[in-house]
Amino acid sequence: MEIAHHTGHAPAHGPRGITRWITTTNHKDIGTMYLVFSATMFFVGGMMAMTIRMELFQPGLQLVAPDVFNQLVTMHGLIMVFGAIMPAFVGFANWQIPLMIGAPDMAFARMNNWSFWLLPPAALLLTGSFLAPGGATAAGWTLYAPLSIQQGPGMDLAIFAIHIMGVSSILGAINIITTVLNLRAPGMTLMKMPMFCWTWLITAFLLIAVMPVLAAAVTMLLADRHFGTHFFSAAGGGDPVLFQHIFWFFGHPEVYIMILPAFGIVSQVIPTFARKPLFGYASMVYATAAIAILSFFVWAHHMFTTGLSLGAQLFFMYATILIAVPTGVKVFNWVATLWRGSITFETPMLFALGFLFVFTIGGLTGLICAIVPVDVQLQDTYYVVAHFHYVLVAGSLFALFAGTYYWLPKWTGHRYDERLGQWHFWCSMIFFNVAFFPMHFLGLAGMPRRIPDYALQFADFNVISSLGAFGFGLSQLLLLAAIVKCVRGGEPAAPRAWDGAQGLEWLVPSPAPHHTWEQPPRLP
Amino acid sequence: MVVSAMASRTAPGQFWFLLAAALPGPAAAAWAINLQPPATAVAREIHDLHNLMLVICGVIFAVVAGFMSYALWAHRKSRGRVAASFHENTRLEIAWTVLPFLVLVGMAWPATTALVAMRDTAEPELTIKATGYQWRWGYDYLRGEGEGIRFVSALATPRPQITGQAPKGEHYLLEVDEPLVVPVGRKVRILTTSSDVIHSWWVPAFGVKQDAIPGFVRDAWFRAEREGVYRGNCAELCGKDHGFMPVVVEVVSPERYGAWVAQRLAAARESADRVFTIDELRARGEKVYAANCAACHQADGRGLPPAFPPLDGSAVVTGPRAAQLETVLHGRPGTAMAAFGKQLSDQDIAAVITYTRNAWGNRTGEAVQPAEIRAARGTGG
Numbered sequence: 021m022e023i024a025h026h027t028g029h030a031p032a033h034g035p036r037g038i039t040r041w042i043t044t045t046n047h048k049d050i051g052t053m054y055l056v057f058s059a060t061m062f063f064v065g066g067m068m069a070m071t072i073r074m075e076l077f078q079p080g081l082q083l084v085a086p087d088v089f090n091q092l093v094t095m096h097g098l099i100m101v102f103g104a105i106m107p108a109f110v111g112f113a114n115w116q117i118p119l120m121i122g123a124p125d126m127a128f129a130r131m132n133n134w135s136f137w138l139l140p141p142a143a144l145l146l147t148g149s150f151l152a153p154g155g156a157t158a159a160g161w162t163l164y165a166p167l168s169i170q171q172g173p174g175m176d177l178a179i180f181a182i183h184i185m186g187v188s189s190i191l192g193a194i195n196i197i198t199t200v201l202n203l204r205a206p207g208m209t210l211m212k213m214p215m216f217c218w219t220w221l222i223t224a225f226l227l228i229a230v231m232p233v234l235a236a237a238v239t240m241l242l243a244d245r246h247f248g249t250h251f252f253s254a255a256g257g258g259d260p261v262l263f264q265h266i267f268w269f270f271g272h273p274e275v276y277i278m279i280l281p282a283f284g285i286v287s288q289v290i291p292t293f294a295r296k297p298l299f300g301y302a303s304m305v306y307a308t309a310a311i312a313i314l315s316f317f318v319w320a321h322h323m324f325t326t327g328l329s330l331g332a333q334l335f336f337m338y339a340t341i342l343i344a345v346p347t348g349v350k351v352f353n354w355v356a357t358l359w360r361g362s363i364t365f366e367t368p369m370l371f372a373l374g375f376l377f378v379f380t381i382g383g384l385t386g387l388i389c390a391i392v393p394v395d396v397q398l399q400d401t402y403y404v405v406a407h408f409h410y411v412l413v414a415g416s417l418f419a420l421f422a423g424t425y426y427w428l429p430k431w432t433g434h435r436y437d438e439r440l441g442q443w444h445f446w447c448s449m450i451f452f453n454v455a456f457f458p459m460h461f462l463g464l465a466g467m468p469r470r471i472p473d474y475a476l477q478f479a480d481f482n483v484i485s486s487l488g489a490f491g492f493g494l495s496q497l498l499l500l501a502a503i504v505k506c507v508r509g510g511e512p513a514a515p516r517a518w519d520g521a522q523g524l525e526w527l528v529p530s531p532a533p534h535h536t537w538e539q540p541p542r543l544p
Numbered sequence: 545m546v547v548s549a550m551a552s553r554t555a556p557g558q559f560w561f562l563l564a565a566a567l568p569g570p571a572a573a574a575w576a577i578n579l580q581p582p583a584t585a586v587a588r589e590i591h592d593l594h595n596l597m598l599v600i601c602g603v604i605f606a607v608v609a610g611f612m613s614y615a616l617w618a619h620r621k622s623r624g625r626v627a628a629s630f631h632e633n634t635r636l637e638i639a640w641t642v643l644p645f646l647v648l649v650g651m652a653w654p655a656t657t658a659l660v661a662m663r664d665t666a667e668p669e670l671t672i673k674a675t676g677y678q679w680r681w682g683y684d685y686l687r688g689e690g691e692g693i694r695f696v697s698a699l700a701t702p703r704p705q706i707t708g709q710a711p712k713g714e715h716y717l718l719e720v721d722e723p724l725v726v727p728v729g730r731k732v733r734i735l736t737t738s739s740d741v742i743h744s745w746w747v748p749a750f751g752v753k754q755d756a757i758p759g760f761v762r763d764a765w766f767r768a769e770r771e772g773v774y775r776g777n778c779a780e781l782c783g784k785d786h787g788f789m790p791v792v793v794e795v796v797s798p799e800r801y802g803a804w805v806a807q808r809l810a811a812a813r814e815s816a817d818r819v820f821t822i823d824e825l826r827a828r829g830e831k832v833y834a835a836n837c838a839a840c841h842q843a844d845g846r847g848l849p850p851a852f853p854p855l856d857g858s859a860v861v862t863g864p865r866a867a868q869l870e871t872v873l874h875g876r877p878g879t880a881m882a883a884f885g886k887q888l889s890d891q892d893i894a895a896v897i898t899y900t901r902n903a904w905g906n907r908t909g910e911a912v913q914p915a916e917i918r919a920a921r922g923t924g925g
Contacts, residue, residue: 079716080708087784154851160781166758167741167783170880254759260742261757294619295627303637325744325779326755327736327762330663334656341648348644349637351608356636358615362627373616380608384601391651393586393658394594396753397579400744400779464594465576466748468777471787473706475718475775480575 042137045129046534047114050136052431054111055424057139059500061103064147066493068096073455073489076482081473089472090158091150091174097161098178101278102185103143105412108420109281110135110192113220115431117196119525119532120214122205122541127198128191135191142184149177160470162271163237165252165263169244176245179238186231193224193231200224205524207543211305214523215298218305219284222312226273226280229316234270237263261326268319276315279411280308282419283350286372288523289422290354293369294361295520300353307346307353314343324392325399333392340390347383351376366518367441371422374449375415382410385460400470403463409456421448421499428506429513433531436506440498447495454488580748583774583795584766587751589658600651662751665765668733670726675887676736676743676756676778678880679785679839682887683724686735690805693812696887697722698835699788703843706788718775721835723792726768727801733765739886744779747791753779768795785839815891815914822898822911829899832892837900840880845904851880856904865912868897869920885921890914 035043044050072092075083084092114132118125126132149156154172157163168175200221204213213221241263243249250256252263291298298304320328320336328336354376363369385407389395398404421444428436458481463469467478474482513530528536578595582588619625670688674681680698685691700719704710713719726732736745736756746753747766754764768774776791796804834843837855841847845856855861860868872893873885884893894914901908 079712081706082708086787090781090784090786158783164742164781167781170741170783254757260759295621296629297631299631300633300637301631303632303641325753326757327760330660333659333663337655337659338652341652344648345641345645349641352640353637355608355612355615356633357631358612359619360625360628360630361615361619362621362625363616363619364621373612376612377609380605384605387601387651388594388597391593391597391655393590393655393662393751394597396662397590397594397748397751399753400781461575461577464579466580466776468746468779468787470781471777473717473787476712476714476716477576 043133045125045133047118047126047129047132048431048532048534050126050132051111051114051116053136054107054114054139057136057143058104058106058108058111059503061099061107061143063496063500065096065099065104066496068092068099069489070493072096073486075472076474077486078483079474079476079479084472086472087158088155090160090470091156093470094158094160095146095150095156098146098182099143100412101161101274102182103139103146105278105416105420106185106189107139109220109223109278109416110189112216112281112285112420112423112427113192113196116427116525117199117217117220118203119430119528119536120217120523121200121203121208122524122537122543123199123203124535124537126195127203128195131191132195135188135195138184138188138191142181142188145177145184146181149174149181152177162264162267163241164267165241165244165260168241168263169252176242179242182238183235186235189227189231193227196220196224197228205537205540205543211302212543214284215287215301215304216281216284219280219287219308222308223277223280226277226312226315230270230273230277233266234274237266237270240266261323264323264326265319268322269316271322272319273312273315275408275411276311278416280312282375282416283308285419285423285426286354286375289368289372289426290357290376291522292426292518292520293366293372294358294363296357296361297522298353299356299359300349303349304353307349310346311343314339314346318343321390321395324395337390337392341387344383344387344390351380351383362520366425367436367438367445368422368426370442370445370449371418371425374445375418375422378410378414378418378449378452382407382415385410398463400468401463402459402467402469405469406456406459406463409459413456414452418448421445424499424503426518427525428503429517430525430528430530430532432507432510433513433529434506434510435513435517436502436510440502440505444495444498444502447498448492451488451491451495455485455492456488458482458485458488582751583749583768583770583772584751585769586658586662586766587749589661590751593654593658596654597651600647604647665733665763667731668765669730671733671735672724672726673735673737673761674724674745674756674791676738676740676745676782676789677882677887678740678783679778679789680835681720681724681743681745681778681789681791682739688730689727689802690808693805693808694889695722696836696892697724697792699785699790700835701788703838715775717788718777718790718792720790720792721831723773723794725794725796725801725804727798728768728771728795729798731765731767733763735761735763737761739882741782742780743782743789745776745791746779747774747776747793749774749776750793755780768793771795771797788839812889819913819915820891820894820911822902822909825895825898825911825913826902828891829895829897830903832888832896833899833903836884836888837896845900845906855900856906858906861900862906862908865897865901865910865916866920868901869893869912869917872897873917873920890917890921893917 152174157171157175157178159168240251250258252258252260317339321340425441462481515529516526579591582591671686673684673686682696685693697720700721705712736754738756738758743756750766752764752766754762774793778789840852841855847854875881875883891914894912894917897912901910
């Protein structure tokens with residue numbers, strides 16, 4: 021019993037039961053709560069996606085009315101971005117960064133608790149807005165004015181939810197920056213830090229830079245809605261397009277906020293299973309920083325059809341194309357890491373390789389969308405829906421899956437069921453492509469996005485896409501099964517759960533004890 | 545229950561599958577995998593640019609995937625490979641930074657020339673303003689042959705086709721009551737604006753997509769090379785019926801265009817002072833109602849309370865007509881009720897008011913004449 025207390029996951033002292041989770045300042049507990057929260061939101065947002073694809077299964081209105089459809093599209097986006105993907109990465113940061121840099125906990129342990137516990141009320145406001153008169157906001161996750169000004173009180177609830185989640189993100193980011201800069205073990209210089217910590221450090225700066233911008237945008241919206249201002253109304257001297265400029269000044273760095281930590285996870289997983297150090301570590305760091313800086317100069321590529329001046333269109337086209345260079349460097353580095361390695365294909369590696377294949381497709385379609393004349397045809401079509409699901413699902417989400425399977429043995433002390441994991445990967449990979457690849461064709465042929473019903477020539481690909489989406493949704497139950505099974509038991513995991521794994525987190529026991537690195541490790 | 549409902553509705557889907565497999569001709573469009581056939585020089589340029597991009601990106605992907613696949617096949621542990629330990633190569637890293645940069649410059653060059661041509665809206669032969677309304681398009685011929693023509697173009701697909709009570713027609717959701725008519729071979733400049741939220745005027749075959757922004761005017765242009773009917777949609781989410789506001793452009797010969805303009809202008813002159821019978825007004829009003837009002841107030845006049853009040857039995861519709869005229873002409877600020885005085889002609893407003901005062905349970909027996917609307921416009925704000 022005594023030994024279990026020291027090696028097990030439960031705290032040795034302090035409150036038990038629910039109070040433990042409410043009052044905890046332990047980075048591992050908080051990381052777990054982030055991950056459970058984001059998984060819950062992932063399934064909530066996923067149910068909405070399933071309803072959307074059922075309605076689009078064939079032409080005509082069958083399941084939901086057009087305004088409800090728009091609410092589902094909007095909330096699917098908001099929930100997946102702010103409820104699922106972002107908190108999941110913060111969960112990984114909480115669990116892994118202290119373990120990987122040899123720190124006993126996050127720098128601001130109490131603030132860490134607060135930044136998590138802001139999320140559930142925000143999620144309640146957001147999902148609860150369906151019950152508001154007129155339902156949830158139906159203005160799209162981009163909340164473009166003046167459509168968002170027309171919405172009912174559901175919009176206000178969403179605005180408050182975004183405020184709260186923004187505060188949570190900023191607190192989390194401050195915590196991560198301070199932890200990484202101040203709590204590294206002696207001898208771990210910045211350029212010896214694991215790539216995951218590097219990508220999160222840069223992401224945290226992005227968060228601090230742009231979350232206030234989003235808060236400003238939605239606050240201006242709130243003022244236009246209720247306090248008689250006219251920021252976005254031409255009648256009062258404002259400009260609806262101003263909202264888009266502010267939103268996308270947040271929105272494009274946000275895209276990288278959701279992908280840079282994914283790059284970090286993949287950069288941990290691939291070397292482990294290729295049994296070879298990461299190729300081009302320094303250029304990876306520079307490429308990540310370059311992507312982050314460039315992300316502030318490309319926002320208007322989301323606005324090529326708003327009627328920007330020719331000069332502005334050219335500038336944003338060139339800046340956007342330029343991002344392909346550092347992104348290319350990263351992909352080439354990963355391939356070079358694989359080159360002449362000793363490769364095995366456990367589930368984390370499968371998801372990392374799946375990421376590499378499919379994210380590359382998403383990156384290349386992004387390049388196609390950057391070409392203004394082509395984008396004029398593709399803007400607001402299913403091509404764009406395909407593109408951003410290739411980078412957000414096959415990019416961010418697959419990387420999150422890779423990281424989950426990679427570190428599950430460290431978190432739970434058990435090996436996950438490899439067969440379940442393999443099934444989860446292959447089903448996800450195949451159904452993902454069945455669901456989203458045809459959307460490229462739909463967009464090219466002229467199907468707009470965010471419509472509940474469509475012309476007959478789009479019927480066939482929509483059937484395929486819906487079937488793929490249902491398959492993808494069901495496949496995620498395998499993830500749930502694999503995680504539950506692994507938490508409940510299984511083959512005990514060694515401290516170094518993977519023979520090729522490098523890094524400090526593999527020096528502590530599995531499961532990682534409640535307190536680790538109370539004495540900082542000595543690095544060579 | 546959802547599943548069984550879905551199963552019983554798969555029949556049309558299967559039908560299209562079979563049709564697409566059986567007919568190489570018309571159904572080929574159902575499996576279209578590239579941009580629509582271009583009908584303007586700009587659209588053709590976009591088409592070529594996209595194909596070029598696709599080839600370049602395809603080659604890049606093939607190279608990356610090729611190296612990766614080879615490594616995954618050849619450098620596996622199960623083949624007894626022992627990992628090498630190299631982890632950098634400065635020359636290689638510089639090469640794969642500089643080379644992609646050069647490829648990108650090669651992409652940017654043709655894109656720039658195409659974009660400059662696209663944005664040159666100077667010296668149009670015909671200028672038309674397209675105004676986005678929730679959820680239809682208003683067209684004003686501002687300059688050139690046909691100047692002064694104005695009408696509203698709304699979805700013509702009957703409701704039962706959308707709800708599945710009737711078989712869907714060939715141009716389901718891509719058909720309007722009154723298409724935009726333009727002459728072939730002429731440079732047409734489209735000015736876009738909006739009266740409510742942001743819409744986007746899009747005709748894929750022309751390579752034109754331009755947001756319509758309330759309070760601002762933007763422009764785009766096209767010169768259609770072939771006669772025919774070209775179909776597109778509103779491309780920017782604009783609320784409930786965003787998916788139901790198509791753009792249809794009919795490109796005709798200059799002679800047919802001239803005849804169309806003459807007939808349009810004559811009809812406008814002729815009906816300006818005429819006194820219509822109540823049946824004429826009701827018949828026209830029913831169409832105007834279906835195109836402009838039914839989305840919110842519903843075809844049966846019962847509305848969708850509380851957001852969209854019923855008209856059947858409404859105090860405004862059955863009471864003194866001045867109040868109804870005021871509402872229809874100037875809208876209700878703070879609600880979804882638009883100011884239709886800016887969108888519809890006197891005849892259309894007279895007709896739709898007459899219709900609503902004599903439809904469903906409303907039995908006023910009153911006919912409202914266009915002259916009355918003209919008078920009300922004069923006095924109203």
